[in-house]
Amino acid sequence: xxxxxxxxxxxxxxxxxxxxxxxxxxxxxxxxxxxxxxxxxxxxxxxxxxxxxxxxxxxxxxxxxxxxxxxxxxxxxxxxxxxxxxxxxxxxxxxxxxxxxxxxxxxxxxxxxxxxxxxxxxxxxxxxxxxxxxxxxxxxxxxxxxxxxxxxxxxxxxxxxxxxxxxxxxxxxxxxxxxxxxxxxxxxxxxxxxxxxxxxxxxxxxxxxxxxxxxxxxxxxxxxxxxxxxxxxxxxxxxxxxxxx
Amino acid sequence: xxxxxxxxxxxxxxxxxxxxxxxxxxxxxxxxxxxxxxxxxxxxxxxxxxxxxxxxxxxxxxxxxxxxxxxxxxxxxxxxxxxxxxxxxxxxxxxxxxxxxxxxxxxxxxxxxxxx
Ligand SMILES: [Zn+2]
Numbered sequence: 001x002x003x004x005x006x007x008x009x010x011x012x013x014x015x016x017x018x019x020x021x022x023x024x025x026x027x028x029x030x031x032x033x034x035x036x037x038x039x040x041x042x043x044x045x046x047x048x049x050x051x052x053x054x055x056x057x058x059x060x061x062x063x064x065x066x067x068x069x070x071x072x073x074x075x076x077x078x079x080x081x082x083x084x085x086x087x088x089x090x091x092x093x094x095x096x097x098x099x100x101x102x103x104x105x106x107x108x109x110x111x112x113x114x115x116x117x118x119x120x121x122x123x124x125x126x127x128x129x130x131x132x133x134x135x136x137x138x139x140x141x142x143x144x145x146x147x148x149x150x151x152x153x154x155x156x157x158x159x160x161x162x163x164x165x166x167x168x169x170x171x172x173x174x175x176x177x178x179x180x181x182x183x184x185x186x187x188x189x190x191x192x193x194x195x196x197x198x199x200x201x202x203x204x205x206x207x208x209x210x211x212x213x214x215x216x217x218x219x220x221x222x223x224x225x226x227x228x229x230x231x232x233x234x235x236x237x238x239x240x241x242x243x244x245x
Numbered sequence: 246x247x248x249x250x251x252x253x254x255x256x257x258x259x260x261x262x263x264x265x266x267x268x269x270x271x272x273x274x275x276x277x278x279x280x281x282x283x284x285x286x287x288x289x290x291x292x293x294x295x296x297x298x299x300x301x302x303x304x305x306x307x308x309x310x311x312x313x314x315x316x317x318x319x320x321x322x323x324x325x326x327x328x329x330x331x332x333x334x335x336x337x338x339x340x341x342x343x344x345x346x347x348x349x350x351x352x353x354x355x356x357x358x359x360x361x
Contacts, residue, residue, distance in 0.1 A: 120317075146276075146299030146309070146320060148292050164311065165295045167318050168276045245290035 025063045032059035047189035053196040061092040102195030107153035114141035152182040154191025174239035184225030190218040
């Protein structure tokens with residue numbers, strides 16, 4: 001074990017002695033720090049901020065992966081090179097799979113567990129999406145639950161989920177307000193932001209990213225969108241109060 | 246001496262028993278109907294009634310079917326057991342628990358006390 005660490009140490013020395021490689025690594029780290037700093041600026045849209053965050057993670061993963069690719073049997077010793085490379089590759093692969101799960105698999109699982117709605121709520125969402133110029137309206141799904149709840153997902157095709165419990169307790173205008181709030185999230189790109197914020201939240205202490213502020217900002221924008229379409233926030237606020245009870 | 250209605254209340258919250266009582270009285274009902282029926286005696290929000298019914302459904306105390314009426318999608322709830330069946334099953338559970346805990350001595354007590 002110590003022998004292997006010593007080998008790795010000398011391999012690292014060799015890697016860092018190469019000025020081209022060192023420059024690339026330093027450039028990656030500096031860009032990563034710049035991007036996370038830029039992503040904190042809430043004036044950028046959620047789409048841009050999440051792009052910055054994904055790029056930040058990719059740039060952070062670059063140095064260890066780059067180092068792993070330069071390892072050869074001569075430097076580390078025949079049997080250990082595979083192990084070290086595997087370890088250095090496992091972290092990025094796990095992260096990518098985790099993000100793919102959040103971005104693609106979770107929305108798919110929600111779809112499979114719900115029934116498509118093809119009545120007035122889908123028509124309402126189609127109409128509003130047309131008005132906004134979205135090239136494809138999100139699908140509306142019904143969740144078989146008595147609890148009043150609503151949420152939406154991004155992924156390859158955005159979708160909105162509303163429970164039967166919600167349809168039971170809200171009025172028509174209140175349901176429309178909730179659908180508009182979710183449409184606001186989809187239009188804004190909140191869904192790409194969610195898994196990356198969740199990941200970075202685990203990596204960094206609170207002040208670096210301020211995840212609570214990110215979530216609050218997305219909710220504020222979705223609320224503002226619904227209120228601007230309805231020209232009042234009365235229905236949305238009533239709906240929220242009812243659903244929180 | 247425990248009153249019979251107290252047996253129902255023992256394992257249910259006040260809102261849960263009010264909802265079950267309403268269902269036993271009116272049979273199949275929607276959330277809205279149940280809410281209208283109980284709201285004067287049990288001041289609560291309609292969403293609390295919906296959430297509570299969902300919980301009773303998960304506990305298999307009520308069943309539900311989906312209807313697509315004029316007001317859109319909604320559940321029609323009804324109870325799984327009649328009031329008498331429900332009380333009986335509660336009493337059975339209570340007795341089973343006592344016998345499980347006290348074994349022979351509980352059985353012989355019941356024999357002594359309720360021998361004809
Ligand atoms: Zn929201």
